[in-house]
Amino acid sequence: MKRKKTLNMMSEEDFLFTFQHGDYKFVFEYDTPDEFREYLSELKDTVKELEAEKSYKRVQQIFKKEEQIEGEIKKGERPANKENFTFYDLETKFIVGKKKLEKVSASTYKAYEATFTKLKDFFKYERIENLNIEDFERFRDYLSTQVVNKTVNNHMAYVKMFVKWGNDRKLYPENNVQGVENLADSSPEIPHVNYTDKEIRNILEFEEFEQCYKDTFLIATRTGMRVNEICNIKNDDIKQDEETNIYYFDIKKSKTNAGVRQVPIHKDILERVLEIDFPLFPEKTDNASQKAILRQLYRVVKQGEGKFFHTFRGTFMNRCLKNYPRDLPIIQEIVGHEKEDKIKLSVDTYAKGYQLSLKKEILDSVSYY
Incomplete structure (x- = not known):
């Protein structure tokens, strides 16, 4: 009722x-x-x-696009199309070839795209085999009216890579860009300077950072890891060694073979790392994450003084070498640097890398307080 x-x-x-x-x-x-x-x-x-x-x-749209690209490549292998090979054709073939290797980051693909766009805007549908060194010099000088010489030289380095790649695969008979000289870099070179302990403390104690940025800088200062490696950490990458009980970052993907490694988690940050829900920037691409991190860093660090995110690696290595001056190869393994060939053969090939306990001892010695 x-x-x-x-x-x-x-x-x-x-x-x-x-x-x-x-x-x-x-x-x-x-x-x-x-x-x-x-x-x-x-x-x-x-x-x-x-x-x-x-x-x-x-996902289906992506696969469809990939199939279209693969189809273009197969067409490009026909003799009739080789005779009309342009930078449009080269871009398609080059990018897919790189994707198959799975060694190139998203930011590098973006750089490739920027250079190919300028090549296509300048040369249009001109056949690459018709271009001589003077044509590429005209392209270089055209770029110099738009950007600084250092950027021009960066673009030209990619152009030389692209053209050589196609020439090696017999897509056209000549490589006429190789002899193009770089422009003089008029911008003053900024020397790289390591952070002082006080500067590291200022960064780590800056209260206005969001937690994801605090965690990024915390991990960087205690491991020397690259920014893209930190951005790509997932919960499954935090592991514990059964024999020693040491927790470590299991880095499976890096820009170099030496970058694939196990990095012990510093004693000062272990508790915090085990609390984090990785990845730190789930909504951002690698490129967007890195730009955002750099913007936050420059809220504390003054631009133009030779200090960047990458400076954390140099600072970390400096502290390790100061405490363990005779253990450079172990430190190189911690940060993912290539070792000398002789050491690389003995340690990497036969010993399968240094023990976690050795790496942790050196890594735990780093302090900024």
Whole structure:
């Protein structure tokens, strides 16, 4: 009887629930709170399915694009197309060739794209085999009207890489860019200077940083890891050695073979690292994360004084060498630097790297307080 009175006091709209998700609109009617909760549960599952479907469609689009690129490559292998090989053709073939190796970062692909865009804008559909050294010098001088000489030289280094890559694969008979000289770099060289202990403390104690940036700098100063390595840490990469019980970062992907390594977690940051839900920047690409980190760093560090995120690596190595001057090869393994060939053969090939306990002893000695 009480429920009937209540129902009489309410309009039909009070028992209707409406929810819109993208192109879909859901409307349902309910009589009881339990029925309402049941509908919500079903709605949640439906939304998940719709999101999954959208993700699947995005993946399908990517695969379709890859198939198109592969098709273009196969076409490009035909003699008729070789005779008309342009920078449009070279870009397609070069990028897919690099992707198959899976050794190139997203930021490097972006740099490739920037240089190819300038090449296509300047040479249009001109055949690469028709270009001589004077043509490439004209391209270099054209770039110098847009950007500083150092950037021009960076673009030209990529151009030489692209053209050589195609020439090695017999896509055109000559490599006429190799003899193009670099422009004089008029920008003053900024010497790299390691951080002082006080500067490290200022960075680590800066209260206005969001937690993800605090954690990034904390890990960098205690491991010497590269910024992209830190950005790519996942929860599964935090492991514990069964024999020694030492926790470590298991870095499986890096810009070099030496970068694939096990880095012990510093005693001062272990408790914090075990609390973090990795990755630190789940919503950002590698490139976006690195730019954001650098912007935050420059809130504390003055730009133009030769100090960057990469400076953390040099500072960390400096502290390790100061405490363990005879153990450079072990320190190189910690930070992912290539060792000398003789040591590399003995340690990496036969011993499969240095023991975690040795690396941890050196790493734990680093302090900025």
